[in-house]
Amino acid sequence: MKGTGVIPRPKAEGPLRPQERSLAALGMTTRLDRRAFLAVAAMLSVLPLASAFATPEAMAAAIKEVVGDKPIREGRVTLDLPPLVENGNAVPLTVSVESPMTEADFIRAIHVFNEKNPQPHVFDARLGPQNGKATIATRIKLGDSQKIVAIAETSKGEFFSASADVIVTLAACLEDIT
Numbered sequence: 001m002k003g004t005g006v007i008p009r010p011k012a013e014g015p016l017r018p019q020e021r022s023l024a025a026l027g028m029t030t031r032l033d034r035r036a037f038l039a040v041a042a043m044l045s046v047l048p049l050a051s052a053f054a055t056p057e058a059m060a061a062a063i064k065e066v067v068g069d070k071p072i073r074e075g076r077v078t079l080d081l082p083p084l085v086e087n088g089n090a091v092p093l094t095v096s097v098e099s100p101m102t103e104a105d106f107i108r109a110i111h112v113f114n115e116k117n118p119q120p121h122v123f124d125a126r127l128g129p130q131n132g133k134a135t136i137a138t139r140i141k142l143g144d145s146q147k148i149v150a151i152a153e154t155s156k157g158e159f160f161s162a163s164a165d166v167i168v169t170l171a172a173c174l175e176d177i178t
Helices: 018-024 034-046 056-067
Strands: 072-074 077-080 084-087 091-097 107-114 121-126 134-140 146-154 159-170
Touching (some): 091 107, 107 134
Parallel strands (some): 072 159, 084 159
Antiparallel strands (some): 091 134, 107 121
16 A cells, blocks of 8 residues: 555564554554664665754844844944853853933843854843843853844834854754754
8 A cells, every 4th residue: 555654464463453453454554664664764864954053044034023124223232242152052142232221212122143043033132211221141052153143122113233253162052963
């Protein structure tokens, strides 16, 4: 029975298990023989794996999804992270934005993006005038050497950005794949 994914049952095999009885009435069984298993395993090991990384184009699309068609200006944002990272599992990151943080003029959100991690949009931090300062600090994982972009969104709908290149010697986000 080609195309059904079910292997015909040989006649000289032992007694049927209860779950096989309904298929046996059709002359089939779901037992997978060793040859079929090895063929499938060999095929899967030869097929190329899909890329586990985002791309610069994916990062640009993620930024456009957040910003839309509004212009992004350089300045007001300071992105602080080490230029050379030995281990990408916990990279310290600080984003500061110049803002009075008053009811009339404050930073509404800070968005962080990367080029080569599995997901290009790392995180959003929502802020308000009650924060007092527009500064966030955290640690992120980096899967490879790449560019990091921080974009600040003001209460007036303006966007400001800063970027930094990071060299990672021991990549994170990939330990389970290799």
